[in-house]
Amino acid sequence: MNFILEATVKAVKHLYNTDIAAADINLQETRKEFEGQVTVVTFPFTKFSKKSPEQTGADVGTFLLDELVDVSGFNVVKGFLNISLADSYWIKQLYTEILPDSFAVAEPNGQKVMVEYSSPNTNKPLHLGHVRNNLLGFSVSEILAAAGYEVVKTNLVNDRGIHICKSMLAWQKFGEGETPESTGMKGDHLVGKYYVIFDKEYKKQIEELKAAGQTEDEAKKNAPLIKEAQSMLQQWEAGNEAVITLWKTMNNWVYTGFAETYKKLGVSFDKFYYESDTYLLGKDIVDEGLEKGVFFKKDDGSVWIDLTADGLDEKLVLRSDGTSVYMTQDMGTAQLKYNDYHMDKSIYVVGNEQDYHFKVLFTILNKLGKDGAAGLYHLSYGMVDLPSGKMKSREGTVVDADDLVNDMEQTAKDQTEAMGKVDGFTDDEKLQLYHTIGMGALKYFLLKVDPKKRLLFNPEESVDFQGHTGPFIQYTHARIRSVLSRAKITNAEITVKEIAAEERDVIAILTQFPAIIQTAAEGYSPAIIANYVYELAKVYNKFYHEKSILQAEDEEVKQFRLQLSSASGKVINKAMKLLGIEVPERM
RNA sequence: GCACUUGUAGCUCAAUUGGAUAGAGCACCUGACUACGGAUCAGGAGGUUAGGGGUUCGACUCCCUUCAAGUGCACCA
Numbered sequence: 001m002n003f004i005l006e007a008t009v010k011a012v013k014h015l016y017n018t019d020i021a022a023a024d025i026n027l028q029e030t031r032k033e034f035e036g037q038v039t040v041v042t043f044p045f046t047k048f049s050k051k052s053p054e055q056t057g058a059d060v061g062t063f064l065l066d067e068l069v070d071v072s073g074f075n076v077v078k079g080f081l082n083i084s085l086a087d088s089y090w091i092k093q094l095y096t097e098i099l100p101d102s103f104a105v106a107e108p109n110g111q112k113v114m115v116e117y118s119s120p121n122t123n124k125p126l127h128l129g130h131v132r133n134n135l136l137g138f139s140v141s142e143i144l145a146a147a148g149y150e151v152v153k154t155n156l157v158n159d160r161g162i163h164i165c166k167s168m169l170a171w172q173k174f175g176e177g178e179t180p181e182s183t184g185m186k187g188d189h190l191v192g193k194y195y196v197i198f199d200k201e202y203k204k205q206i207e208e209l210k211a212a213g214q215t216e217d218e219a220k221k222n223a224p225l226i227k228e229a230q231s232m233l234q235q236w237e238a239g240n241e242a243v244i245t246l247w248k249t250m251n252n253w254v255y256t257g258f259a260e261t262y263k264k265l266g267v268s269f270d271k272f273y274y275e276s277d278t279y280l281l282g283k284d285i286v287d288e289g290l291e292k293g294v295f296f297k298k299d300d301g302s303v304w305i306d307l308t309a310d311g312l313d314e315k316l317v318l319r320s321d322g323t324s325v326y327m328t329q330d331m332g333t334a335q336l337k338y339n340d341y342h343m344d345k346s347i348y349v350v351g352n353e354q355d356y357h358f359k360v361l362f363t364i365l366n367k368l369g370k371d372g373a374a375g376l377y378h379l380s381y382g383m384v385d386l387p388s389g390k391m392k393s394r395e396g397t398v399v400d401a402d403d404l405v406n407d408m409e410q411t412a413k414d415q416t417e418a419m420g421k422v423d424g425f426t427d428d429e430k431l432q433l434y435h436t437i438g439m440g441a442l443k444y445f446l447l448k449v450d451p452k453k454r455l456l457f458n459p460e461e462s463v464d465f466q467g468h469t470g471p472f473i474q475y476t477h478a479r480i481r482s483v484l485s486r487a488k489i490t491n492a493e494i495t496v497k498e499i500a501a502e503e504r505d506v507i508a509i510l511t512q513f514p515a516i517i518q519t520a521a522e523g524y525s526p527a528i529i530a531n532y533v534y535e536l537a538k539v540y541n542k543f544y545h546e547k548s549i550l551q552a553e554d555e556e557v558k559q560f561r562l563q564l565s566s567a568s569g570k571v572i573n574k575a576m577k578l579l580g581i582e583v584p585e586r587m
Numbered sequence: 588g589c590a591c592u593u594g595u596a597g598c599u600c601a602a603u604u605g606g607a608u609a610g611a612g613c614a615c616c617u618g619a620c621u622a623c624g625g626a627u628c629a630g631g632a633g634g635u636u637a638g639g640g641g642u643u644c645g646a647c648u649c650c651c652u653u654c655a656a657g658u659g660c661a662c663c664a
Binding site: 027034039046078079080121163275287300313316323326351352356357359360376380385415419420437449450453454455464468471472474475476479482486514523527531544545546548549550 | 593602607623664
C-alpha cells in the first residue's frame with residue numbers, strides 16, 4: 001500500500017503546500033460496514049488544510065482518484081477517507097505478489113539475533129509453564145527468521161545447584177539402584193520423583209525437630225537432609241569424583257527425557273549452554289566494573305552497583321567471600337554468548353517473576369558499555385495458573401508436559417473418531433494425525449494470547465477444537481487441499497475482469513501477510529500471527545461457502561478460484577509453521 | 588510498605604499502538620443450497636472497556652487517583 005502513502009504525500013504537498021512523511025500517515029484497513037478497502041485518516045491534515053475534515057478528505061480523495069489508475073473510487077465519512085481499489089488491482093496483486101514463491105520471503109536483513117528459551121532445571125520434568133516458554137521461544141525464533149534475521153536458538157541448562165543435589169541425595173538414600181531402564185520410567189520423571197521424595201522426608205525431619213522444641217527456621221536449617229545436600233554441593237564444587245559421577249548419570253537420565261519431550265513439542269536448539277560451565281564466569285566483569293567506577297566495594301569486600309538514580313536499588317554483584325551470585329553469572333554468560341556469536345539482538349524468554357532481575361542485568365551491561373547491550377530484550381510472559389491455584393512441583397500440583405501432550409492426543413482421537421473421519425488412514429497416519437491436531441489445539445491455545453498476560457488453564461475442560469482454535473485453521477487447510485486434489489490447476493495467469501467481494505477480501509488479507517510477519521517480529525509476538533491466520537481462515541471460509549469452485553460459471557473463473565485457494569492454503573501453512581503448528585492434508 | 592504487570596460480554600481472547608457504531612470464539616437461541624469436507628457458514632441476544640477525574644477534533648489505549656488480582660523486593664538460582 002506504499003503507493004497510496006506516496007500519492008497522499010504528493011496530494012498534501014500539491015493541495016496544501018505542506019511536507020509530511022509517509023510514515024506519519026495513518027493508513028488502515030477499511031471497516032467492513034463501509035465501502036472501500038483502505039482508509040486514510042485525514043483528521044491530522046485539517047491543521048494545515050484549514051478546512052473541515054469532510055472537505056479535506058474529499059480533496060485528497062479527488063486527487064488520488066485522478067492520480068492513481070488503481071483507485072476506482074472513494075467516499076468520506078467524517079475524517080475518514082475510504083478508498084476503493086479496482087478489481088484489476090487486486091487481481092494483479094494475486095499474480096504478481098502472492099502466487100510467486102518469493103511471497104512473504106524476507107530478504108536477509110544482515111542482523112543476527114539470539115533467542116534463549118526453555119532453560120530448564122535438571123531435577124524435575126517439564127510442566128505446563130515450561131511448555132508455554134518453549135512454544136513462545138520456538139515461535140518467536142521462527143518469526144524472526146521469517147522476518148529476515150539470522151537466528152540462533154539457545155538453551156541455558158541449569159544443571160547444577162542445591163536442587164539437583166536434593167534429587168541425587170534422595171536417590172542415594174531411597175533409590176535402591178533404580179534406573180530408567182529398571183523402572184521403565186522416563187529419566188526426567190524418575191529424577192523428579194526423588195526430588196519430591198526429598199521434600200517429603202525433609203519436611204518430616206522439620207516436624208520432628210519442631211516437636212523437639214526448635215523453631216521453624218531453626219528446624220529448616222538443622223534438618224540432617226538439608227545439611228547433607230549442602231555438603232554434597234560443596235563436594236561437587238570441590239570435584240569429588242563419586243558425586244560428579246552420580247551427577248553426570250542422573251543429568252543424563254534427565255537429558256534423555258527432555259529430548260523426548262522437546263521432540264514431541266516440536267522445538268529445537270542450535271546451542272546448549274550449561275550452568276556448570278558458566279557459574280564461575282563474570283568475576284572479571286566485576287573487576288572491569290570496579291575499574292570503570294560503575295561498581296563499588298563495601299568494607300566487608302562485597303561488590304555492589306548503585307542503581308537508585310535509575311529508579312532501582314543497590315544490587316549485590318559479588319559476595320564478600322568473593323563468590324558469584326546469580327547476577328554475576330548472568331553478566332558472565334551474556335559476555336560469553338556475545339563472544340561466541342556477536343549477535344545484534346539477544347532475547348531472553350523468561351517468566352515475568354524475573355522482570356526485575358533482567359531490568360537490573362540490562363542496566364548494568366549498558367552502564368558497562370558492553371557491545372550488544374543495546375540489543376538485549378527480556379521476553380517476559382505470565383504464569384500459567386490452574387483453577388486450583390499455582391503449580392508447585394514439590395507438592396505435585398503440576399500439569400506435566402508429557403501427560404498434557406498425551407491428553408491432547410487422546411482428545412484429538414476421541415473427537416476425530418466421533419466424527420467418523422478416519423476412513424482410509426493407516427494406523428501410523430492416525431497416530432500422526434492425532435498428534436498434529438492435538439498439538440495444534442494446544443499450541444494455538446497457548447500462543448494466541450499476548451505473552452504478558454497470565455493464563456488460566458483448566459485441565460478439566462478440554463481445549464476446544466471449534467471456533468477460534470488451531471483445529472479450525474487446520475480444517476480450513478485440509479478442506480482447501482481436498483478441493484485442489486479434485487481438479488487440475490494451471491499455473492497460467494487467468495484474465496478475469498471482475499471479482500466478487502468475497503474473492504477480493506481473500507486477496508486483500510493475503511497481501512497483508514509480509515507486513516504482519518514484520519509487525520510480529522518487531523513485537524516478538526506469535527499472537528499477532530495467530531490472530532492473522534484465524535482471520536484469513538474465516539475470510540476464506542466465507543468465500544468458500546458463497547462461491548462454488550469446482551462448479552464455477554466457466555473454466556476461467558474455476559481456475560482463478562483454484563489459484564486463490566492454493567495461495568490461501570500456502571499462506572495458512574506458512575503462518576502456522578511460524579507458530580510451530582503443522583497443518584494436515586486431510587483430517 | 589515500595590516497585591512492576593494485569594483488569595474489556597457469563598467464560599476465553601481481539602481492537603492496525605490515539606481513530607469510525609469496542610470485535611471474535613465458547614456457552615445460549617434461530618436459520619443454511621438434499622454437503623466442491625457441517626471441526627463450516629449466516630443471524631439473534633449479550634458492554635458504563637474495574638470506579639472516578641483530566642488531556643483533545645477523537646481515549647480500551649496517554650496522565651492523575653481509588654479499587655482488585657498476580658509477581659518481585661536474599662551475600663538463593
